[in-house]
Amino acid sequence: MPINITMPALSPTMEEGTLAKWLVKEGDEIKSGMIIAEIETDKATMEVEAVDEGKVGKLLVPAGTEGVKVNAVIAVLLEEGESASEMKTPASPPSVPSGHLPPQAGGGKSVAPSTVPSPPSRSGGGGAPRSGVSEGxxxxxxxxxxxxxxxxxxxxxxxxxxxxxxxxxxxxxxxxxxxxxxxxxxxxxxxxxxxxxxxxxxxxxxxxxxxxxxxxxxxxxxxxxLDGMRKTVAKRLTQSFMQVPHFPLNIDITLDNLLESRAAINAAAPKDVKISVNDLLIKAAALALIDEPDCNASYTDKGIAYHRHANISVAVAVEGGLITPVIFKAEGKGLAEISEEMKDLALRARERKLKPQEYMGGTFSISNLGMFGVKSFASIINPPEGMILSVGAGEKRAVVDENGAIVARTVMSVTLTCDHRVIGGAEGAKWLAAFKRYVETPEAMLL
Structure with a gap:
């Protein structure tokens, strides 16, 4: 009996995706475990393996089609001895939203795929044939x-x-x-x-x-x-801004000691290791979360989830939006390990090659725009995390030292945005004090 190949759910929150590319064509014999397609979600492009064996009878959804719903039938697999004449209309036809038509090969115009008959699922069922586009x-x-x-x-x-x-x-x-x-x-x-x-x-x-x-x-x-990422970012951040009661806390931090320590670490490190300021901030944020566990928390309808480890999400700008790969259990990792992980995650994030488990599960976020010269800003909370830290540029400023003298120091402004359902002003201030201590006395990270 013909087998329906359906759009897989590549992450727990995935509702639809783009069928980016078919790696097989009609008539091809496929084996279990063979890579048959590439699917683009809002965050990454992932390969899809065949579960069953047989011959590709019909590709129902053309490559490049956006907005294909999870569990929609995208292709038909014929088992040994079966022919295309045995295919019937599927119980769950592919769903393609209006305006999401695949690009025509060799040109920039969009064309609608033709209406094709589709097979029933293994459990039976049926329905009237319909086009694979929303013209229906x-x-x-x-x-x-x-x-x-x-x-x-x-x-x-x-x-x-x-x-x-x-x-x-x-x-x-x-x-x-x-x-x-x-x-x-x-x-x-x-x-x-x-x-x-x-x-x-x-x-x-x-x-x-x-x-x-x-x-x-x-x-x-x-x-x-809008591509899938833009839609998801717009939806999630609009919900966050409108539904999460949030407040900002900001503080100035002196960076001179941290910059000296970074230079000494890099001088002593192997040639292939180069610690960035961001790596040090990730470590400092993780340690501050362990020092102030009330801040390492998420709001849920059933209660407050207090996390055992500091999983730091780091905002990475990619074409069409941003993504937040996670450094898991950052409090227990050395700077070299954090640096290596971050470089790998950022590279694959820009290529949209991250797996869902690599950008989900964070407990706290860092967004750094200092490299663009931005002095200070406030970020929107990335649910279900309880806080996000916005990092501005380090710049020379005139400050008054402990002796009352005006001196030049490298100062960085940071803003902590907190979910008030989880974190109060006092808790957020305590976290900022702990973070400031680690940044201004980086040797404390070794204790």
């Missing part, structure tokens, strides 16, 4: 006089962008539905506001005003679709 969904609008406008979500979105009035179009799709080609061949006209006074997407979200040509003419900007 219907967005219904009112025409003047009470008549209805039937249009696919993709057609509706293109019409909004081009300023086309759907009421003036005649659909060429099934039952007169307006589909993509109808709006692409239509001439732009006066844009009509959607119900409620503002243009909306197919999923009910109000479109940003940049899409309103009363503000910006359509030919004055280039609209780049």
């Amino acid at each position: 969904a219907v967005a219904v609008m009112d025409r003047p006089g009470g008549a209805r406008i039937m249009a696919s979500p993709l057609a509706k979105r293109i019409a909004a962008n081009k300023g086309i009035d759907l009421k003036a179009l005649k659909g060429s799709g099934p039952h007169g539905r307006i589909i993509r080609r109808d709006v692409e061949t239509a001439k732009p006209g006066a844009a009509q506001p959607a119900q409620g006074g503002a243009p909306m997407t197919a999923d009910g979200l109000i479109l940003p005003q940049i899409l309103d040509d009363r503000v910006y003419a359509p030919d004055t900007y280039e609209l780049k679709p």
Whole structure:
């Protein structure tokens, strides 16, 4: 009986992904454990292994398709002696959101994959055949006089962008539905506001005003679709900013002793080891969390989770967003080990090659923009972590020393953003004091 190959869940939080590349083609024989595809999640690109053996009967989702839901059927595997004629419609067809069409090979335009029959799952089931794109969904609008406008979500979105009035179009799709080609061949006209006074997407979200040509003419900007990472970052940080009651604490820290210690460490280290200021800050943050365990905590609906180890998430800028690989149990690792791990994680993060377990499970985050000359800033908390430290640039400043003299010192401003459900102001201040002590007297990290 034909076997359905479904979109795998590559992390506990994954809901959809991009089928980046097929490494097999229809008719290929595959073995268990063979790499058959590459899947892009919001954070990484991962390889998918075959579980069953057989011949590829049909690839249902073309390479490059975005927004494929977890457990959607993406291909059909035929067992020995079976033919393509035995394939039927799957119980769970692939789900591809509107506007997420795969790129056409050899060109920059998007094309919709053809409708293909699909097989049943092993447990049986069935359903009507449908296209692998959201043209199959219907967005219904009112025409003047009470008549209805039937249009696919993709057609509706293109019409909004081009300023086309759907009421003036005649659909060429099934039952007169307006589909993509109808709006692409239509001439732009006066844009009509959607119900409620503002243009909306197919999923009910109000479109940003940049899409309103009363503000910006359509030919004055280039609209780049959001990739999975941008969508996830936007969603998670919006939720964090709106739902997590947070407050900032900031402090200035003198770096002169740390910089001298770093230079001495690097001079004594093997040639392939080079400790950075960030490596030292990771270690100091981890030790401060162990000193102040009330701050190494996360809020949950069932209670406060107090973590046994300091797992430090480090923000790394990548194309299309950022990712936070984790240095696990950083309090027990030496500087050379932290440095080596961080270089490897940062490199693979930029290549989107991290595994989910390498960027999930942090208990505290560090975001360092000092290398860009930023003096101070406050970061948004990375849930479910309870705190995030924003690190500014070290710069020469005039300070008053213990003798009352004005001297030049290298000073760094840091801001600690705290989840007030977990950490109070006093606890956050105690953590900052511990962190400051380790940074200003780095030999204390050896005790």
